[in-house]
Amino acid sequence: MKIEQIYTGCLAQGAYYIVSENEAAIIDPLREVKPYLDRLEKDKVTLKYIFETHFHADFVSGHLDLSKKTGAPIVYGPTAEPQFEAIIAEDNQIFEVGKIKIKILHTPGHTMESTTYLLIDENGVETAIFTGDTLFLGDVGRPDLAQKAGSVTQEDLAGILYDSLQNKIMPLDDSITVYPAHGAGSACGKNMQKETVDILGNQKRTNYALNQPDKESFVREVLEGLTAPPKYFGMNVAMNKGGYESLDEVMNKGLNPISAEDFEGFAEETGSLILDTRSPGDFYKEFIPNSINVGLKGDFAPWVGALVVDVKQPILLVSDEGTEEEVITRLSRVGFDNVLGYLKGGFIAWKNADKETDQVNRISSSEFAEVFNSQAKVIDVRKISEYSAEHIENAYNRPLDMISDWVSGIDNSEHFFLHCAGGYRSMIAASILNSHGIRNFTEIDGGFNGIKKTEKLPLTNFVCQSKTL
Incomplete structure (x- = not known):
């Protein structure tokens, strides 16, 4: 038996390639399927099943293209209603791949069709769980994505997730390996560890969500601090559920x-x-x-x-x-x-071709330190949590992912400085501001990381102040 985690850093996403004898299974494949086809050919094995843990929101799965190219069926857990041919498994149903077995554990809460796959090795030993967005390392899947107006609330989903974890995951042996669908950096959770594989026993000891005294506490703690999900999530769910172009x-x-x-x-x-x-x-x-x-x-x-x-x-x-x-x-x-x-x-x-060009006024963090004064207006586009931890005194926090909400409030007659942590996000913001005709600003190369190193600027640990632009 071979288990390979195929991790994609920019999405903080883990897909899984499992081989036993001359058969294989793939869990939550990425959109591009050639790497999987190459692995199958190299290993001289047949893809028997494509398992999907749920209808993903943060990426488009490669399940449809992979199924078309290999003939392998797509498997979802109970209650899933895809708009294409698939196997809708029953809770506790067993699928055989070579000499191993994969058992369906229906674990709703993140979404109602969310399913954990329990791997049983050739000796009948429960060895690993592929938890999708049900259980992360250090966290659990956010329960606010599948809420429906007037029927299912995020509190309802959080309670359902609590029951899934307590009834399906916690009773499993501590020695079982946990393979989640995401790691640190994913918007699908708020407190993920940087590791991408762990032992269940360690998660039982260290994961805050698994250590709540009761359901009420779990619901409160899991929902606390959740920011709005990215707006494209719903469109990705629709593509994963309804189909997409090859x-x-x-x-x-x-x-x-x-x-x-x-x-x-x-x-x-x-x-x-x-x-x-x-x-x-x-x-x-x-x-x-x-x-x-x-x-x-x-x-x-x-x-x-x-x-x-x-x-x-x-x-x-x-x-x-x-x-x-x-x-x-x-x-x-x-x-x-x-x-x-x-x-x-x-x-x-x-x-x-001698075409018209534009540019952004950019200076280094050290140059910024030399020209900064107490009257300077500074806009920090980092996340609220980054800003709250430490920021330039009197700087305004305007997170990049909310730029469509705050760009119209910018006074273009007043100059301001713009920064993020290192310069990547602030240049995105700068380009968007330029496209809106806002040009009276200076972007800071090196961002807050460089600003701190100058040791010349007033910094504070205060949380967001309430001034407006």
Whole structure:
């Protein structure tokens, strides 16, 4: 028997590849399925089942493409209602893969169809659980995503999750290995550990959610501090449940080179968003006016999802040459399938065509320390939790993921400084502000991490102050 965790850092997501004898199973596959097909061919095994722990919200699964290419059936737990052919398993049902068995443990709460898969090895020993978003390391799945107005509340779901954990997970042996669907950095939980594999006994000892004295305490603690989920989550659920375009077709459409001469007109004609995936260090120097920068070397796809929201939005790419396929793949993981093409030759082609460019006023953190005074207005786009921990005295906290709510309140007649932790998020914000005609600001390279190192600026540990812009 072999268990392989295939972890994707930018999504903080774990898929699982399990082999026994000449058969395999895959749990929660990513959108692009070629890596799985390559593994199957290399191991000379047949994919017998594709197990889905639930209808994912934060990424689009590869279950449909993988099933079409291999003929393996898709398996969901009880109550799931996909709009395509699948096996809807019963609680405690057993599936055999080679000499091992996979047992269905229906564990609703995160969503009503959420299911944990219990692996029983060739000796009949319960060995591992694949918990999806039911149990994370250090946390449990957020119970607010599947609430329905007028019927099921987040409190109801949290209570159901408590029962699932107490009745299905806690009775299992401490020696069982826990393989969750996500780790630290995922928006599906709030308190995840950096590790991606653990022993159940350790989680019973250290996971705050598993150590509540009663259901009422569990509901209160699990719901406390939850921020609004990214707005694209609902669209990803709909794609996972209802189906989507083949990634092969998405790729064929997106790998469409467009010359610098035709690029601007094509963008206007199609209503496309121009998405520049170059690094912030390249973007700020020169870029196509009104383009939005989300650097590929970062949490690229989740930030596109959080800020663009509409997965059907037409997109044109400005990318480093040779990265176009990677960009399209990563966008497809969160459901953005409507890439219509890319700037042929990259940004240098735009420059060589003598096209109009724009830029962001950027200074280093040390330069900022020299020009800062008590009258300077500073906008910090980090998360509320980051800001609350430590920030520049009197700085305003305006989280990047809420920019659509606060951008209209900016007074463009008054200069301000803009920063995040290191410069990635603040450059995203800078590009969005520019696209709204807001230009009277200076972005700080190095962000708060660099600002702290200067040791010249007044910092405070106070929580968010209530001043308005």
